[in-house]
Amino acid sequence: MKRILFVCLGNICRSPLAEGIAKHRAKQMGLDVYVESAGTSSYHSGERPCHNSIAIARQYGIDILSQRSRAVHMDDIKNFDMVIALDEQNKRDLLKMGFGKVTKLGHYANYNDQDVPDPYYYSGMDGFENVYKMIDECVEDMLHSL
Numbered sequence: 001m002k003r004i005l006f007v008c009l010g011n012i013c014r015s016p017l018a019e020g021i022a023k024h025r026a027k028q029m030g031l032d033v034y035v036e037s038a039g040t041s042s043y044h045s046g047e048r049p050c051h052n053s054i055a056i057a058r059q060y061g062i063d064i065l066s067q068r069s070r071a072v073h074m075d076d077i078k079n080f081d082m083v084i085a086l087d088e089q090n091k092r093d094l095l096k097m098g099f100g101k102v103t104k105l106g107h108y109a110n111y112n113d114q115d116v117p118d119p120y121y122y123s124g125m126d127g128f129e130n131v132y133k134m135i136d137e138c139v140e141d142m143l144h145s146l
């Protein structure tokens with residue numbers, strides 16, 4: 001079984017969506033994968049995903065309410081087969097920590113290795129719609145590539 005870890009900065013906006021979507025899509029596809037998410041920071045450790053991420057996921061029938069933010073730790077290096085960073089800074093931070101291979105989520109679908117934009121400071125739901133769409137398309141493509 002492949003073990004996949006999605007990593008953003010706070011583990012409250014983007015990577016919780018990636019985790020929720022990946023679990024949901026993998027189940028639909030009948031794929032046996034183990035999925036978690038984490039943050040390069042511990043700013044929000046123990047917190048639920050942000051309200052907008054909970055709301056947008058719910059709109060698409062995905063429940064991410066039970067997730068809790070955690071920071072990446074060194075054990076993750078040996079415990080996961082794939083480590084997927086949401087943006088370039090996350091990738092740099094992971095490589096600095098000693099992670100061997102880190103792929104950006106924007107490597108998948110047709111996003112040319114783009115960052116998933118940080119929606120933390122977005123006030124409305126528009127930004128989250130776009131972020132959701134990008135994460136969904138990339139996660140689906142990533143799962144198809146396994």
Ligand code: 4NP
Pocket residue numbers: 008009010011012013014015043044118119120
């Ligand atoms: P995330 O968003 O990395 O997608 O979870 C952020 C959450 C919190 C902060 C930045 C980005 N922050 O600076 O606290």
